[in-house]
Amino acid sequence: MTKSTSSGTDVKTGATSWLRGWRPAVTMAGRNLRRNRVRTVLAVLGVCIGVLAVAALGIFGNVLALGANDAIGDIGTQVVVSPNSDTGVESLSTTDVAEIRRAVDDPAVGDPAVVPLYSDNGIVAGASSQTFATIYGVEEPALAFEAAEGELPDRHRQGAIIGAGVATDLGIGTGDTVEIVGSQVRVVAVLAETQTFSPVAPDDAVFLPESAFAADGYAQALIISESGETAQAAADAIRREVNAREDRVDLFELAAIVDEINGFFDLLSTFLLGLGAISLVVAGVSILNVMLMSTVERRQEIGVMRAVGVTRRDVLRVLLAEAGLIGAAGAAAGTVLTVILVAALVAATPAVDASLVIDPTNGYYLLLALGFGVGVGIISGAYPAWKAANERPVEALRS
Template sequence: MLFLSLALRNLRRHRVRSVLATVGIIIGVVAIASLGIVGASLSALVGGMVADVSDTVLVTPHLAISSGDPFDPRNTLAARISDETVRLVERAAGQHRVIPMILASDRVRIRDTEGYVTVYALQSDDIPFLIEREAGLYPQARSPGVMVGALLAEEFDLHPGSRIEVGGESVRVAGVAAERGMGIDINPDYALIVTEEWYAARHGSQEYSRVVVKVGDLAAIEGVKDAIDQQVNRRRDVVDVLDSREILELYYETFDAINIFLLGIGAVSLFVASVSILNVMIISVTERTAEIGLMRSIGVTRRQVLLMFLYESLILGVAGSLVGGIISVAVGYYVSASVAEFFTDFAVSGSAGMLGPAVAGYVAFGMAFGVAASIVAGLYPAWSAAQKNPIEALRYE
């Protein structure tokens, strides 16, 4: 306890220097914890996006430069799936429901607001298999009405019978879809859902953007995928076939890499803070050389001198890590609340509660990293102080 008291006394004697070194640790701990929590939040968001469509096989056009990921931005090139390919998919899928769709956008005007909206065009009898109805009717093949997504309807106070302008044409809202959330197959909450006949009458017949296969038995997913691949890609790669689990794995791998990168950025800030502590400790050892010589001459061992200086770096690390941890908890809950709000606003399935353990884990990791970095930074100065010759140290001016 004596040497701990001496360490505290020395830190108090140089308050400004000690506070600045502690601030560096605080910043490093907050950086590691906060960036880790951000990465965990993104990962949780992605998990929520695809968690409820585990029965889905997604068939997308194959591109020579594509990675196979249906969300790869290179897949925005004008690639389509032909009617013949859809028939091959239906043959391979057997009894499972095959739902081709056209994904497009169109200009929409709702009262005084004008912009572009996502449009999903499906065969009329396929719509109920993907979208639940909250109010009104599903669009029918020979009906001019459209269905609007739940959040779009809520934002603009739309209901069955409302009139909106789509592509310069006034159309009636036939129904409102129930909130579904984001998914790998269809994201209708801020979109218009129309029949394929309605879309073709205004834009001409087009090939499909993607094909969704709803597999009744989850154990049959691999078999369905293999059958589609063998049937359609027999001579050359025409389509890419993925299920929601593979897409989830792709995203987890991507966000794990992002998370490691973010943690690396935080670690760099802690490294800078540890260099600051190293500098403080070296200066402290230099200033107290005569004191070290006096202590050694009255019987203080090298180990005790080593511990005294290590206590100083440990105190700086613990103080900075505790304050940084408290700030990180506040930041973590703010991030969690933001993700929870995103889940609510965009109807993403999942719960922000899953971030609770992640917040605690990253805060603990950041604090432990901060303490460890401080101790490592103090090792060399402490060792240097312990190795000083007592007689030479007493002569130091």
Template structure:
């Protein structure tokens, strides 16, 4: 206990220098924990985008540069699935629901707001299968009205009966789609939903297959591939599990990269502590010599300096952990905001076990880095010759 008191006394004696060293630890812990939290939150948020569509198979046109990933920006190349291939997909899918989908963009004007909006065109019977109506009714082939996503309606202050300029004509909003969140099949919240009758000469750009029993998803996928790609590769077939795996691999890489940045920050902080401790040993050589001359052992001198490093690490890590929890919450909120607040509320992401684990890891890393940084100065102090130390000026 006396050794701990001596360590704390010295830190207080050089309060400014100790505080600056501790700030380095705070920043390092904050970096490694908050960046880890951000990576975990992104992984949880994005993973939730497809985890609720485990019964889904996505069929997209195959193009020469396509990677097979529906979220690869190279897949925006204009390409369609012919009616003949849709018929082959329906044959291979058997009793499972096949939903051809046209995705395009049209200019929309509501009041003084104007811009382009995503448009999903589906068969009238497929719209109620994929979407719930929050208000109003679903579009019909005989009706020129449109359904808008709930978040788009909220942003543009639209309701059932509102009139908008859509695709160079004045149409009425006949329905509001309930908020659904993002998915690999359809992302309607900021979109306009119409029937395929609006695009009679256009082939679908994507086909969604809803499998009744998720256990059969591999079998159905194989049947579609063998049926449509029998002679040449016309389509890419992905199920939601593969898309989820792609997301997780990407997010794991991002999390690892972010943790690496945090670890570098903590390494810089540990170098700062090493520097402070070496200066402290140099300044206190006479004090060390005096302690050694009255019977203090080398091990006890070593422990005094290790306690100083430990005190800096514990104090900085606790402060960094508290700040990390706060920063992590707002980082999660920012990540949620980037994805429209879908699937995982920021508060839930911020208090998840993974987030708590990152904070604990960051704090443990901070303490460990501080103690390791103090090893050499403590060893140097313990190895001083008492006579030479007393003569030091």
């Protein structure tokens, strides 16, 4: 028990001694830097510009990636199953749809919704205007879409469900009557406007009951999962089960597109960070030059310090503290300027969503640039400090 207490005391005493050794070194370093203000300011400015470049470019790249993810939305959770015309399959039969449902009816897949669709094109006319739209036949629209007006039925038996774009073009709403391919149909719901890409483009479509179509089979089936991972699992299950003997269906996995887009923005962010890092490397060379010139000009001063008993370690501490203070001052100034610059750009560019800029992930780039700036300062000052600390006092005094 006594040994444990003694060991803890030794550690605490050692840490206290280490801090006491650095306090006078930092004080002296600050005084030395103030002796040549112009040179110090220029070195700090170099680090500041480098940190600003790294942080700003990193944040801009991240904001672009976040904006793209926000625009893409949930398309990665959807899989489109279409008949494989290359093998002579022109439509999806009810048997094909049943096999698709069995394939994805697995807890590991997440039991996604399967929405088969008939498809056609035609003129949709309102009271005073008309437009060309895609016309779908769907039995369970609530599984795939949301209504802005009216209510989506669990089983679509009558009436028309109008996309937001079609409703705007025709100036119609719930309760109005539209003419679709010569037939008068009442609007039972208007879909909410989609904020992201969708393979069926519901904004410019009209959805009728399946009974309105005389086609022999479905044009496609939309698989809607809770996540991109479960969507990929559903696609794999469909390939194994439905395409076991022949490739009856083609699958379009939107998650693959999302992965490619995310990969592009990751590459873009890395490229932008690389550009910013070049500025910090230049700043590091500037600090190296400043510290070398400082040690040469103060060679006799360092020799006197060594002659009166100042240890190599103390000299090394002072010079490293000088380089560290330059890096820390430049990094802090660069971080503050980055925040101001980003805030000014957001204020001047209304199209940029402020929530993307204040996203917590952007803080990573501020911390990265701050740490990088301080590190560049210390690393750049390491060689001049070592060189000065290891010079023989007699030779320093002779110069």
